[in-house]
Amino acid sequence: MAAPLVLGILVAVTVRAVLYRSSLAGFISERVEVASPLNAWKRVVEGLALLDLGVSPYSGDVFHETPLIIYLFHFLIEYSELVFMITDVLTAVALYLAVQDFNKVVFKKQKLLIELDRYASDVAELIRTPMEMHYIPLKVALFYLLNPYTVMSCVAKSTCAINNTVIAFFILATIKGSTLLSAIFLSIATYQSLYPLTLFAPALLYLLQRQFIPVKLKSKDFWLYTTQYAALYLCSLVVIVCLSFFLLNSWDFIPSVYGFILSVPDLTPNIGLFWYFFAEMFEHFSLFFVCVFQINVFFYTIPLAVKLKEHPIFFLFIQLAIISIFKSYPTVGDVALYMAFLPLWSHLYRCKFFVFDSSHPHPHSPWGTLNSNTTDVYCVTYTLYISLLQILLISDYFYAFLRREYYLTHGLYLTRKDGTEAMLVLK
Amino acid sequence: PPLPVAKPVPMAAALPGPRWLPAAAALLWACCGSAATDGIQDQAEQFFRSGHTNNWAVLVCTSRFWFNYRHVANTLSVYRSVKRLGIPDSHIVLMLADDMACNPRNPKPATVFSHKNMELNVYGDDVEVDYRSYEVTVENFLRVLTGRIPPSTPRSKRLLSDDRSNILIYMTGHGGNGFLKFQDSEEITNVELADAFEQMWQKRRYNELLFIIDTCQGASMYERFYSPNIMALASSQVGEDSLSHQPDLGIGVHLMDRYTFYVLEFLEEIHPASQTNMNDLFQVCPRSLCVSTPGHRTDLFQRDPQNVLITDFFGSVRKVEITTETVALDPNLVGLETRVPNDEMATEPLKYAEQLPVAQIIHQKPKQKDWHPPGGFILGLWALIIMVFFKTYGIKHMKYIF
Numbered sequence: 001m002a003a004p005l006v007l008g009i010l011v012a013v014t015v016r017a018v019l020y021r022s023s024l025a026g027f028i029s030e031r032v033e034v035a036s037p038l039n040a041w042k043r044v045v046e047g048l049a050l051l052d053l054g055v056s057p058y059s060g061d062v063f064h065e066t067p068l069i070i071y072l073f074h075f076l077i078e079y080s081e082l083v084f085m086i087t088d089v090l091t092a093v094a095l096y097l098a099v100q101d102f103n104k105v106v107f108k109k110q111k112l113l114i115e116l117d118r119y120a121s122d123v124a125e126l127i128r129t130p131m132e133m134h135y136i137p138l139k140v141a142l143f144y145l146l147n148p149y150t151v152m153s154c155v156a157k158s159t160c161a162i163n164n165t166v167i168a169f170f171i172l173a174t175i176k177g178s179t180l181l182s183a184i185f186l187s188i189a190t191y192q193s194l195y196p197l198t199l200f201a202p203a204l205l206y207l208l209q210r211q212f213i214p215v216k217l218k219s220k221d222f223w224l225y226t227t228q229y230a231a232l233y234l235c236s237l238v239v240i241v242c243l244s245f246f247l248l249n250s251w252d253f254i255p256s257v258y259g260f261i262l263s264v265p266d267l268t269p270n271i272g273l274f275w276y277f278f279a280e281m282f283e284h285f286s287l288f289f290v291c292v293f294q295i296n297v298f299f300y301t302i303p304l305a306v307k308l309k310e311h312p313i314f315f316l317f318i319q320l321a322i323i324s325i326f327k328s329y330p331t332v333g334d335v336a337l338y339m340a341f342l343p344l345w346s347h348l349y350r351c352k353f354f355v356f357d358s359s360h361p362h363p364h365s366p367w368g369t370l371n372s373n374t375t376d377v378y379c380v381t382y383t384l385y386i387s388l389l390q391i392l393l394i395s396d397y398f399y400a401f402l403r404r405e406y407y408l409t410h411g412l413y414l415t416r417k418d419g420t421e422a423m424l425v426l427k
Numbered sequence: 428p429p430l431p432v433a434k435p436v437p438m439a440a441a442l443p444g445p446r447w448l449p450a451a452a453a454l455l456w457a458c459c460g461s462a463a464t465d466g467i468q469d470q471a472e473q474f475f476r477s478g479h480t481n482n483w484a485v486l487v488c489t490s491r492f493w494f495n496y497r498h499v500a501n502t503l504s505v506y507r508s509v510k511r512l513g514i515p516d517s518h519i520v521l522m523l524a525d526d527m528a529c530n531p532r533n534p535k536p537a538t539v540f541s542h543k544n545m546e547l548n549v550y551g552d553d554v555e556v557d558y559r560s561y562e563v564t565v566e567n568f569l570r571v572l573t574g575r576i577p578p579s580t581p582r583s584k585r586l587l588s589d590d591r592s593n594i595l596i597y598m599t600g601h602g603g604n605g606f607l608k609f610q611d612s613e614e615i616t617n618v619e620l621a622d623a624f625e626q627m628w629q630k631r632r633y634n635e636l637l638f639i640i641d642t643c644q645g646a647s648m649y650e651r652f653y654s655p656n657i658m659a660l661a662s663s664q665v666g667e668d669s670l671s672h673q674p675d676l677g678i679g680v681h682l683m684d685r686y687t688f689y690v691l692e693f694l695e696e697i698h699p700a701s702q703t704n705m706n707d708l709f710q711v712c713p714r715s716l717c718v719s720t721p722g723h724r725t726d727l728f729q730r731d732p733q734n735v736l737i738t739d740f741f742g743s744v745r746k747v748e749i750t751t752e753t754v755a756l757d758p759n760l761v762g763l764e765t766r767v768p769n770d771e772m773a774t775e776p777l778k779y780a781e782q783l784p785v786a787q788i789i790h791q792k793p794k795q796k797d798w799h800p801p802g803g804f805i806l807g808l809w810a811l812i813i814m815v816f817f818k819t820y821g822i823k824h825m826k827y828i829f
Contacts, residue, residue: 051798071800071808181819239811246804 004138005096009089012145016088019155020081029156036329037266038064038193041080041157044073056248058256061266066192067244067253069159084154087165088145094168095340096141098175102313102344103133105175105210120411126404128347136343144340153333160333163192167337170196171316174203177210183232191240194261195323198298201305202319204229206312215309262294264328269380272330273387276380297326307402314401317341321394325387335390348400477735479593479634482743483586484509484519487568489600489609491525496539496680497671499527501599501641501687503549504541508694509595512742520571520586522558524600524610534678541683541691543675557584565615572596573626590631595639595740599687602642604665605650621651628654635728637740641686643668646722658705658728658735662686662712663719670718685717697737699744705732 019025029035029042037043047063047070050056057063057070076083110128113119119127144150153160170185182203189196204226205215213221245251260266267275274293281289300322308315317338324334486509488502506521528539528550539550558567570576571586588594600607606614627633638659640648645661652659662669662684671681672688683691689712697703709723709732725732738744 054798071804074798074800178819180815184815243804243807243811246807247800249801 005093005141008138008142008145009092012088012092012151013085015146015151016085016154017081019151025155028152029158031152031156032268032270033332034152034156035158036160036270036331037268038261038329039159039163039331039333041159044069044159045077048073048077056250056252058250058252064257064260065159066257067247068188068191068240069162071247072162080157084157084161087161088150088154091161091165091168091337092141092145094165094172095144096137098168098172099137099140099344101175103136107133119408123408123411126347126408132347136346139343139346140340143343144336147336147339149332149336149339153331153336158331158333160331163189164333164337166192167196167199167320170199170203174206174316175313177207179207179229180232182207183229184236187233187237187240190237191244193327194258195297195327198301198319198323199316200230200233201301202308202312202316205305205309205315209312261328263290264293266329269383270329270331271335271383271386272328273326273383274328276383293326294328297323311401311405314345317344318394318398321390325390325394342397345397345401348397348404477593477635477730477739478591479739480591481588482514482518482593482595482740483588484514484595484597485522485571485586486519487522487563487596487598487600489522489524489563489598489607491610493525493527493530493532494680495525495600496527496678497683498599499523499525500539500541500549500683502597503539503554504547504683504687504691505597505639505694506554507549507551508691508697509741512694512697512738512744513699514741514743516553516555517583518743519555520557520584521555522563522568522571523556524560524563526560532679540675540678541688543673543682555583561610563610565609565613565619568609568615569619569623572623572632574630574632586632588632591634592632593635593637593740594633595637597639597641598648599641599684602640602644602648604644605647607640607642607648617648617651620648621653624652624657625654628656635730635739639690641669641684645669646724649724652724652727655727656729657724658732659724660708661722662717664722667719686712686719686721689716694737694741697741699738699742701736701738703737705735705737708737 019028029040035041043063044065047057047065050059050063051070051074072083073080106128107130114127150161166185166189170182170189173181173185186196186199186203189199207229208215208222208225211225213219213225215222241254244253264274264278267279269275277289277293278286301319304315304318308318320338320341324330324338327334484506486502486506488498490498502521502523506519509519510516527533528537537550538548541547541549558571571584574586576585586594598607600609602608605617608614624636624638627636633656635656636654636658638649638652638657640660641662642648644663644665644667646664649657649659649661650665663686670685672683672685674681690708693708693711705725709721712721714720728735736744
C-alpha cells in the first residue's frame with residue numbers, strides 16, 4: 001500500500017509546488033475563506049517582523065498565533081513553503097496509518113459481534129468485508145491531500161495546516177492506544193486553538209474501549225483511567241502554556257490568542273456563523289450571545305457521548321465536524337480535515353437520506369468586493385448556505401450510521417406486527 | 428510674476444554697409460561689454476543681499492460683527508498690495524473672521540471700501556479667502572503657522588513655506604496688553620505666538636519673518652519673540668489704543684484703522700522694482716497722523732533694516748537676470764551683511780545647520796537587533812520532547828546515545 005500512497009504524495013506536492021509558483025498564490029492568500037485572522041500567513045510574517053523590531057508581536061490586533069508558532073517560524077521562515085508541504089504530507093501519512101489501524105479494530109469488533117450472535121440474520125449485505133476496506137486508508141490520505149480545500153489552504157500558507165497536523169497525530173496516537181502521546185497531542189491541539197478540548201471525550205471513550213474498561217459510572221477502573229488521562233492532558237497543557245511564557249517572558253499571548261478566540265472581536269466575513277450576528281448586534285447583548293455561541297460548540301459533546309459511546313471514532317468525526325462548523329473563525333482547512341474522513345463511512349451509502357457529493361458550490365465574486373449592503377447579504381446567505389450544507393451532511397451521516405446500527409441488530413427488512421414493511425422513523 | 432531686471436546687451440546686427448562697420452561695432456560692443464560686465468558683477472552681488480527664494484503672506488482678521496468692518500478692510504488692503512506686488516494666491520493664507528462684503532447690513536454689497544466716498548474697493552473680484560468666518564480660530568491659526576495640519580486639509584489652507592521663505596504675517600483686530608482677541612470668544616497670547624514662531628524656526632519654516640500688528644497695545648504682542656530673523660511692527664505701544672481713521676456716512680462704519688491706512692498709502696507707491704527699504708516703513712504714520720506711536724522691533728533680525736527691501740516681504744520679486752556675459756562669483760559674497768553689534772558680545776550669525784544635526788541623523792542607521800528565543804525556552808522544549816520520545820519508545824534507545 002505504500003507505493004500508491006507515495007505516488008499520491010508526489011502528485012500532491014507537485015500540485016502545491018506549481019501553485020506556489022503561479023500568480024494564484026497571492027490571490028488565494030487574500031481570500032477570507034482560506035485565511036482567517038487566527039491563521040493568516042500575512043499576520044505571522046507581521047508578528048515576526050514586529051519581534052525583530054523589538055516590539056511584542058501581540059501588541060495591536062495583528063498577531064494571534066501561539067508562541068510555539070513563533071518559535072517554529074523564527075527559524076523556518078525562509079522555507080515556509082516547504083514547511084507547509086511537509087505538514088500536509090505528515091497529516092496525510094498520519095491519517096493513513098490511523099485509518100489502517102482503525103480498520104483492523106473495526107474488523108475485529110465486527111468478528112466478535114458476529115460470533116456473539118448479536119446481529120440479526122438477514123444483514124449479510126451490511127457486513128463490512130476486508131475487500132472493501134482495503135483501499136480506505138489510501139482513499140482517506142488522498143482525500144486529504146488532493147482536496148481543493150487543503151491545497152488552497154496550503155498555498156495560502158494558513159497555519160490551519162499545522163493545526164490539522166497536530167490533530168491528525170492526536171488521532172493516530174489515540175488509535176494506537178498510547179495514553180501519553182494522545183494526551184500530549186491533544187493538549188498541543190487545544191493550546192493551538194481552543195476547540196479540540198471537545199475531542200477529549202471521544203478519545204477517552206476510544207482508549208477505554210481499547211483497554212476493555214466498560215463505561216460504568218460505578219466502576220473504579222473507569223474513574224482511575226479517566227483521571228489518569230485527564231491528569232496527563234491537563235499537566236501537559238499547563239507545561240506547554242508555562243513554556244510559552246518563557247519564550248517572550250510575558251503572558252500577553254493568553255488574551256491575544258484565547259481571548260481573541262473566545263470573545264470574537266474581529267468581524268470580517270468568513271465562512272462561519274459568528275460575524276454576521278455580531279455585526280448587527282447591540283453592544284448590550286454581545287456578551288450574552290458570545291457565551292451562547294461558544295457554548296453551542298461544546299454543547300453537543302455530552303449528548304453525542306451518551307448516544308455514540310460504542311462508536312468513539314464516529315463520535316470523533318462528528319465532533320470534528322461540529323468544531324469546524326461552529327468555531328469562531330472557521331476556514332476551509334478545518335472543513336478539509338473532517339472531509340478526509342468521509343471514505344471511512346462510505347459504507348453508509350445505503351442508508352443515507354440525501355445523496356451529497358463532497359464539493360459545495362463556491363461563491364467567489366461576492367466576497368471579493370465587500371463594499372455594499374447587497375454584497376453583505378450575498379455573503380451571509382452563502383455563509384448560511386454552506387453551513388447549512390455542512391450541517392445537513394453531518395446529520396445525514398449521523399442518521400445513516402444510526403440506521404445501520406439499528407438494521408444490524410434488528411434485521412434489514414423490518415416488518416410490523418402484521419407483516420407489512422415497516423419504516424424507520426427517527427424520533 | 429517674475430520681473431527680470433534685464434540690461435539688454437546690444438547685439439551686433441548684420442547691416443549692409445562699409446566693411447569697417449562690423450569691426451567698429453564689434454569694438455564698441457566690446458567696450459560696452461566690459462562696462463556692462465562690471466555692472467553685471469554688481470548685479471550679481473545684489474543677488475546675495477537677501478537669502479530668500481519665495482514669499483508667503485499670512486493675513487489675519489480676527490474680528491467679527493459689522494462694526495468691525497475696518498479690520499476686514501485693513502486685511503484686505505494689505506492683501507491687495509501684496510497681491511499687486513507679486514505674491515500669488517497660492518502663497519497667501521487669508522483669514523477673515525466675518526463676511527463684510529456680503530453682510531446684510533452692507534449697503535453696497537460685494538464691496539469693501541478703504542477710503543471714504545468709496546474711492547477704493549479693496550474687495551475686488553479676485554479675492555480668495557482661505558479661512559473664513561468661524562474657521563478663523565486660534566487653533567487653526569497656530570496650525571497654519573506650525574504646519575501641524577490634518578492630512579485632509581487642502582493646499583490653499585496650508586502654509587507650505589520652507590527655509591528660504593520670507594513670510595509676512597499681518598494681524599488685526601481687538602487686542603490688549605499681551606493678547607489678541609479672536610472672534611469675540613478666545614484669545615491668543617504673545618507667549619503662544621512667540622512659541623509658534625520658535626516652532627517655525629526649529630522646523631525651518633521661514634528664512635525671515637515680518638510681523639505687523641494693528642491693534643490696541645499692539646507692541647505687547649511682539650515683546651516676547653525670541654526666535655531669530657524676525658522683524659516686528661506694531662501700530663501702538665503698550666498702554667495706547669490704535670485708532671480708526673474715518674467713518675463713511677454712507678456705509679455707517681469706520682472704514683479703516685489709521686495705521687494700516689497710512690501703510691496702504693505708502694504701499695501704493697511701491698512697485699516690484701522699487702528699492703525702498705524698511706527704514707521708510709518704520710517712518711510711516713508718525714504720531715501726528717496716527718495719534719498712537721507705532722513701534723518696531725529689529726533686534727532679532729540679522730540684516731540691517733537699511734538693506735531690507737520692502738519687496739523682500741510684501742512682494743514676490745524673482746531675482747532673474749538675463750545676460751550672455753560670464754560672471755565670476757566671489758565666494759565671499761555671502762555673509763557680507765553682519766551688523767555691527769553694540770556693546771553686547773558678538774553672537775554668531777544663527778544658521779539652520781546647527782539647529783539639527785541632520786547629517787548625523789541621516790547617515791546613522793540603527794542596527795536591527797534580531798530577536799532570538801531565550802535559551803531557557805529552547806532547552807525546556809527540547810528536553811520535554813526528548814523525554815516524551817523516550818517514554819514512548821522505551822529507555823532502551825538511550826544506549827545508542829551513550
